[in-house]
Amino acid sequence: MRKLLFVLFLPFSLMAEPNISDGKLLYGESCAKCHGTEYYQGLGMSEPNDIIELTHWVDTCSQHFNLDWNDQDIEDTTYYINREFFQLDR
Numbered sequence: 001m002r003k004l005l006f007v008l009f010l011p012f013s014l015m016a017e018p019n020i021s022d023g024k025l026l027y028g029e030s031c032a033k034c035h036g037t038e039y040y041q042g043l044g045m046s047e048p049n050d051i052i053e054l055t056h057w058v059d060t061c062s063q064h065f066n067l068d069w070n071d072q073d074i075e076d077t078t079y080y081i082n083r084e085f086f087q088l089d090r
C-alpha cells in the first residue's frame with residue numbers, strides 16, 4: 001500500500017516543485033546575455049512587483065525570443081531568478 005501511494009503521488013510532486021538548477025541552466029543559456037549572470041540587469045521601465053508579474057515577464061521574453069519554452073521551463077526560471085535576484089513573495 002505504501003508503495004502504491006508513492007507511485008501515485010510521485011508524478012504530482014515532480015510537477016509541483018520548481019527545479020532551481022534547471023532554471024539556472026535555462027536562464028544562463030537564454031537570458032543572461034541580456035540580463036546578466038552576477039546580478040540581474042533590469043532592462044525595462046518597470047520592476048515586477050510580485051510573482052505573477054515576474055512570471056508574465058519570463059513568459060513574454062521567452063516567447064519574444066522564440067525559445068519554445070513549456071510551462072515547466074517558465075516556472076523553473078521564474079523560481080530561479082526570484083530566489084537569486086528578485087526575492088518577491090509568492
Ligand code: HEC
Pocket residue numbers: 027030031032033034035041042043044045046047048054057058061062065067077
Ligand atoms: C535580447 C535581449 C533579451 C533577452 C535574450 C531576454 N530579455 Fe528579458 N528583457 C529585455 C528587455 C529589453 C526588457 C525590457 C522590455 C520592456 O520594458 O518593454 C526585458 C524585460 C524583462 C523582464 C522585466 C523586468 C525588466 O528587467 O525590465 C524580465 C523579468 C525578463 N526580461 C526576463 C527575461 C528572461 C527570463 C529571459 C530568458 C528567457 C529574458 N528576459 C531574455 C531583453 C532581453
